[in-house]
Amino acid sequence: MTGCVKTLSKASLEYKRPPYLSSKPSQPKEQLQNLCSKTMATQKLFCVISLQLALAFFLVGLANAGGLQLGFYRKKCPDLDLIVHQTVYRYISRDRTLAAPLLRMHFHDCFIRGCDGSVLISSTKKNQAEKDAIPNQTLRGFNVIDAVKSALEKKCPGVVSCADILALVARDAVLMVGGPHWDVPTGRRDGRVSIANEALFNLPPPFANITVLKQQFAAVGLSVKDLAVLSGGHTIGIGHCTTISDRLYNFTGKGDTDPALDPRYAAQLKKKCKPGNINTVVAMDPGSFKSFDEDYYTVVAKEKRAVPIRCSSS
DSSP states (O other): OOOOOOOOOGGGOOOOGGGSHHHSSSOOHHHHHHHHHHHGGGGGHHHHHHHHHHHHHHHHTTTOOOOOBBBTTTOOOOTTHHHHHHHHHHHTTTTTGHHHHHHHHHHHHHHHTTTSGGGGGGOOOOOOOOOSGGGGOOOOOOHHHHHHHHHHHHSSSSOHHHHHHHHHEEEEEEETTTOOOOOOOBBOOOOSOHHHHHHHSSSSSSSSHHHHHHHHHHHTTHHHHHHHHGGGGGOEEEEEEEGGGHHHHSSSSSOOOOOTHHHHHHHHHHSSTTOOOSOOOEEETTTTSSSSHHHHHHHHHHHHHHHHOOOOOO
């Protein structure tokens, strides 16, 4: 690898010293419980979702990994969290939509061979890497990862793994668009194996039914509850019209529309997504796709969800 890979108003994203930079970092569950206990009743649902999402990502970060610990780089790179946070802030403050693809990149990395940074490896003449697999061809935000890596190399060269950088960047990006904070144990080692077909066949496909999704999540040590909670990550981001074309125009192969889809919302989508349209994108969480909130679950319940349970957040 070379490095790791070879509009928002000021008032809405003021830099604040994040919780993990305190001298005595608490556990993710304790942090969010303390936060939720201080909120108004109308915010309770979001706090519950935030708590569960943070814990689910905590589990993803631990899946297929051993020897991780909080403060792993405390002696060799004491400013790690501050450097990551400030660098990510520079990008998210200019383009809030980057949070979704950065979160997606972390998820795609963890789902294949664990959280080892293998999604960042470039293909060679002899090997097509994960990054060039069809599900990963729409990933973006590699420039952010490179910027963080470059900043860290200036301060503590050769210390922090790209796998840890990816995990920390995803956490901070979510935090900066209103999402939860979770502690990230570090100490991951960068993977040296990256195979496109593993990503192609093992990443949850956009049109998988719940049975297939449950099987795929179970294969990496995640429960049905984790599946439901991690799906809430789609509260930010966009999806291409191609992911919903069948639901709009050919649900059963007879040129029909998915009857479960809200009719008025389906009509709105058809205005944007004409048959054969491969370039237009739609919000995954209509009305608030740039903010991490609980609305994704609301629109799912009302069948106003534009995309399948899992698709590209870009």
